[in-house]
Amino acid sequence: MRTVIAFVSAVIFFSLVACAQTRVPEKVKAAFQSKFPAAKDVEWGKESETEFEAEFEMNGKEMTANFDVGGKWLETESTLSKDELPAQVLATLRTQFGDYKLKVAEKTEKAGKPAVFEAKLEKDETDMEVVMDESGKVVKKEIKSEEKEKEEKEGDEHGEGVEKAETWTKSFDLKQCQFSSTGKNKFFILQPGYQLILEGTEGKDKVKLVISVLDETQKIGDVKTRVVEEREMANGQLIEVSRNFFAIDKKTQDVFYFGEDVDIYKNGKVVGHEGGWKADEKNNHAGLMMPGSVLLGARYYQEVAPDIAMDRADIVDTEAVLQTPAGNFKNCLKTEETTPLEPDAQEYKIYAPGIGLIKDGNLLLITYGLHIL
Secondary structure, eight states: OHHHHHHHHHHHHHHHHHHHHTOOOHHHHHHHHHHOTTOEEEEEEEEETTEEEEEEEETTEEEEEEEETTSOEEEEEEEEOGGGSOHHHHHHHHHHSTTSEEEEEEEEEETTEEEEEEEEEEETTEEEEEEEETTOOEEEEEEOOHHHHHHHHHHHHHTOOOOOTTSSBOOOOGGGOOEESSEEETTEEEOTTEEEEEEEEETTEEEEEEEEEEEEEEEETTEEEEEEEEEEEETTEEEEEEEEEEEEETTTOOEEEEEEEEEEEETTEEEEOTTOEETTSTTOEEEEEEOSSOOTTOEEESEEBTTTBOOEEEEEEEEEEEEETTEEEEEEEEEEEEOTTSTTOOEEEEEETTTEEEEETTEEEEEEEEOOO
């Protein structure tokens, strides 16, 4: 009997405590009603001695709102569907986290601060939370996989450089893109007639690279791409000509790479075609050449042609400064390019705003602009 009485007393005690914790000041209730008049199924909780939180539903969304003890609104969180996310946020998810599946999306608004958007993602055994501002810039990223964290820690301890699951984005939601063969973003220009010329030395060779946006297109699968020709010469002799295929998403200004035809020259004659690939062949698919919204630390595949071409880029600087024969440039984008096909290969490239490529390894920009086709 004493045990039953004690149990009942405990239930009553905790019930009274719970009621006390959710006793909401009239000022808070009035402020909530004024800000969210259409709220339904409201349940109150107490975050702290001076802060109250309401959980409710409004316009088909699950929401929470926080107020201080005086009725001042502090914060609102609301769930969003994928289609309700800003275009630039969707672009970041597609280009930087394309390998992940979106589980939940939320919008957080705080008094006196711009809204942020949180995406809860998953891939295999890895969960990730990414917080972005309205422009799509990542302001916070957190991995929730204990196994992956353990692998990364062990790799760091042994100097093995274990690659994070989210490190290199390889898949992109191209079905959502509205492709055009002409256009530009901040660091990449697909305007017929535009040309870049870079020169420098590689070993004992004097190398010249001419990059020309041609007045030609190439159909790769269902996408009409722009042909960009690269002509490379060493000591005045032509050594390689590649015809690269690009298209730009009109919504996000992401430039995607759909492959290339390659001619290797020796003594004026074609001797090979190593490195050529197209996105609509075998297990290949398009890679991301240049995102419309750059993100420091973003890592993505530019080429996805297994066993042929698997170049990938790591954005290592967004404020680089460089002096070239063509001029002095600031606020430049610097990338580190590697490939799993050649683990020891590494190259740095620098792109200037409104210009494009100004440094490729040891080659520097000497002239740029439109030329007669």
